[in-house]
Amino acid sequence: MFGVEQAMVQVIENRADIEGRVVAVASDEARPNYQKATIEIDTVTPVEGYPNLFTSAGGARLEVYIPSTVGPIEIGSTIRCRIRRAGPTTIFADACTRG
Numbered sequence: 001m002f003g004v005e006q007a008m009v010q011v012i013e014n015r016a017d018i019e020g021r022v023v024a025v026a027s028d029e030a031r032p033n034y035q036k037a038t039i040e041i042d043t044v045t046p047v048e049g050y051p052n053l054f055t056s057a058g059g060a061r062l063e064v065y066i067p068s069t070v071g072p073i074e075i076g077s078t079i080r081c082r083i084r085r086a087g088p089t090t091i092f093a094d095a096c097t098r099g
Contacts, residue, residue, distance in 0.1 A: 011085055015047035015094075016054040019080045023061065025073050034065040034092075037073055039081075053085045066093045073098065 024038035040061050046052040054062075064083055066073065070093075073079065081093040 011053075011087060012051055013084075014053045015050035015082055015084050016052045016057075017045040017047060017080065017082050018054065018057065018062075019043045019078065020062075022073055022075055022077050022079055025075060028065065031065055033068050035068060035070075035073060036063055037066050037079070038063050039079060047082065054083065062091055064091045064093050066096055070096045070098070 018039065018041050020039040020041040020043075022037050023040050026036045028034055028036045038061055041054075041057045041059065044052070044054045044057050046055075062083075064081060066079075066081065077098055079096055079098055081096040083091050083093050086092050
């Protein structure tokens with residue numbers, strides 16, 4: 001049997017402010033204090049002092065883990081979040097406002 005080696009990927013500290021429309025919301029058993037929202041991105045704004053890893057995200061859909069402290073998120077609503085890429089496929093929101 002062949003051994004499988006998993007590569008560790010380190011992500012640089014990064015931030016961006018996004019605004020977009022929520023197109024899906026789901027709970028995540030692996031992260032009980034978060035909601036997973038799919039957001040259709042309208043705008044991406046860099047955050048001073050941090051690299052922006054989302055420069056090409058305008059018009060795309062991103063799955064973002066949003067803290068449950070934000071409260072319920074409704075499909076079709078507009079949301080603004082400061083996000084960061086935590087891994088190749090994982091994006092967390094540090095803060096969000098609805099509306």
